[in-house]
Amino acid sequence: MREAYIVQSVRTPGCKQKKGQFKETRPEELLSFIMKSAVERTQGLKPEHLEDVMCGCAFPEAEQGLNIGRVANQMAGFPEKVSGATVNRFCASGLEAIALASARVQMGWSDLTLGAGVESMTFVPMGGNIPRPHPEYSRTNAEMYVSMGVTAENVANRYNVSREDQDKFGAESQAKAARARDNGLFKEIVPTPAYKYVKQDNGTYKKEEFTVSHDDGIRQSTPEQLGKLRPVFAADGSVTAGNSSQTTDGAAATIIASKEKCDELGLKPVARLVGYTTVGCKSDEMGVGPRYAIPKILEQTGLAKEDIDIYEINEAFASQALYSIREIGIADMMDRINIHGGAIALGHPLGCTGAKLTATCLANLEEVGGKYGIVSMCMGGGMGAAAVFERI
Numbered sequence: 001m002r003e004a005y006i007v008q009s010v011r012t013p014g015c016k017q018k019k020g021q022f023k024e025t026r027p028e029e030l031l032s033f034i035m036k037s038a039v040e041r042t043q044g045l046k047p048e049h050l051e052d053v054m055c056g057c058a059f060p061e062a063e064q065g066l067n068i069g070r071v072a073n074q075m076a077g078f079p080e081k082v083s084g085a086t087v088n089r090f091c092a093s094g095l096e097a098i099a100l101a102s103a104r105v106q107m108g109w110s111d112l113t114l115g116a117g118v119e120s121m122t123f124v125p126m127g128g129n130i131p132r133p134h135p136e137y138s139r140t141n142a143e144m145y146v147s148m149g150v151t152a153e154n155v156a157n158r159y160n161v162s163r164e165d166q167d168k169f170g171a172e173s174q175a176k177a178a179r180a181r182d183n184g185l186f187k188e189i190v191p192t193p194a195y196k197y198v199k200q201d202n203g204t205y206k207k208e209e210f211t212v213s214h215d216d217g218i219r220q221s222t223p224e225q226l227g228k229l230r231p232v233f234a235a236d237g238s239v240t241a242g243n244s245s246q247t248t249d250g251a252a253a254t255i256i257a258s259k260e261k262c263d264e265l266g267l268k269p270v271a272r273l274v275g276y277t278t279v280g281c282k283s284d285e286m287g288v289g290p291r292y293a294i295p296k297i298l299e300q301t302g303l304a305k306e307d308i309d310i311y312e313i314n315e316a317f318a319s320q321a322l323y324s325i326r327e328i329g330i331a332d333m334m335d336r337i338n339i340h341g342g343a344i345a346l347g348h349p350l351g352c353t354g355a356k357l358t359a360t361c362l363a364n365l366e367e368v369g370g371k372y373g374i375v376s377m378c379m380g381g382g383m384g385a386a387a388v389f390e391r392i
């Protein structure tokens with residue numbers, strides 16, 4: 001197989017669903033902007049060098065339907081010859097897209113690809129606009145369609161993850177994110193244009209542009225304050241708005257090139273995807289996914305958990321992230337896990353998340369001078385995904 005190098009990896013800020021700064025910015029606008037920025041920031045690269053775009057999206061319908069991987073690349077001004085696809089593996093969609101874009105280069109099918117992710121949970125809510133579970137199958141297999149919050153309650157109950165520990169984890173995520181934002185450590189963020197529709201004197205609306213530079217869901221609170229929030233998914237439960245991921249809008253993009261193309265265009269490799277894996281688990285406790293996916297990718301790549309300098313483990317919920325961290329045996333390495341916070345503070349824009357965490361993982365590897373990073377998450381339906389990246 002050929003070598004495939006990552007030459008760029010960036011993301012937009014993540015902004016709160018319906019209440020946040022991107023609430024009037026369509027997903028195609030977020031995605032086309034971040035893809036264009038990824039190209040512009042890569043010295044030696046021009047849009048005409050690109051061959052294909054793989055874009056992750058967890059609910060690819062309505063505003064983010066119609067194959068957004070193609071529509072947004074044309075909106076970005078890429079030449080007609082740049083093809084595009086939309087990839088769905090729920091919360092791992094963005095990571096799947098990067099893996100597929102890398103595999104195309106490794107196989108020799110393309111020389112230059114872009115792996116991306118997008119989700120506007122404002123425009124398309126979780127579950128889609130008109131969910132239609134299979135009538136007979138859903139009667140006997142309701143857990144396939146159960147709310148993600150209920151699966152988080154199941155993990156907390158079955159594996160004894162206490163409310164106190166979940167709230168402490170949630171407060172730490174927020175504190176780490178606030179510290180990173182205040183110290184300008186989110187180097188992977190590109191300040192992104194957003195839009196609002198302002199009513200004019202004559203009753204018409206004018207589209208106005210403004211710039212968003214930071215994740216807008218970061219809010220600091222103590223574990224004691226979080227302890228006062230009411231459970232959201234079960235009357236006597238422990239999962240709350242303070243220890244769950246936020247529902248968010250965002251987009252991210254990673255550019256991958258063959259060694260030959262890097263040499264020809266003078267592109268500077270920054271990392272490579274060493275391996276990627278997925279695994280199924282029980283759907284009514286889907287959050288345990290990383291507990292299986294991370295050991296599987298370590299075995300596949302011949303690495304030990306101590307070899308990993310940066311872990312980006314998606315915080316869909318504190319209960320499942322904590323359970324996975326404990327079971328994998330990395331609880332004594334918290335200084336390597338989600339060092340600038342996770343989805344509890346920064347948001348979880350479903351299909352974008354894998355691409356977003358890749359950009360964050362590579363920036364954090366650079367910051368600490370590390371070599372290997374892992375990106376991992378759980379997925380609805382009962383799955384885990386994990387990828388190992390090597391900084392070059």
Ligand SMILES: CC(C)(COP(=O)(O)OP(=O)(O)OC[C@H]1O[C@@H](n2cnc3c(N)ncnc32)[C@H](O)[C@@H]1OP(=O)(O)O)[C@@H](O)C(=O)NCCC(=O)NCCS
Nearest residue numbers: 091148149219220221232240241242244245246247316380
């Ligand atoms: C849990 C959930 C339902 C909460 O939704 P929400 O009510 O819109 O959440 P908000 O962030 O607006 O918080 C609601 C309230 O909780 C309180 N709150 C939330 N986070 C807080 C914090 N860190 N500190 C203090 N109070 C907090 C506030 O009172 C807040 O209201 P306010 O913003 O008006 O002050 C939603 O975030 C969710 O569904 N998350 C999981 C998403 C998911 O399943 N993803 C897929 C995973 S596989």
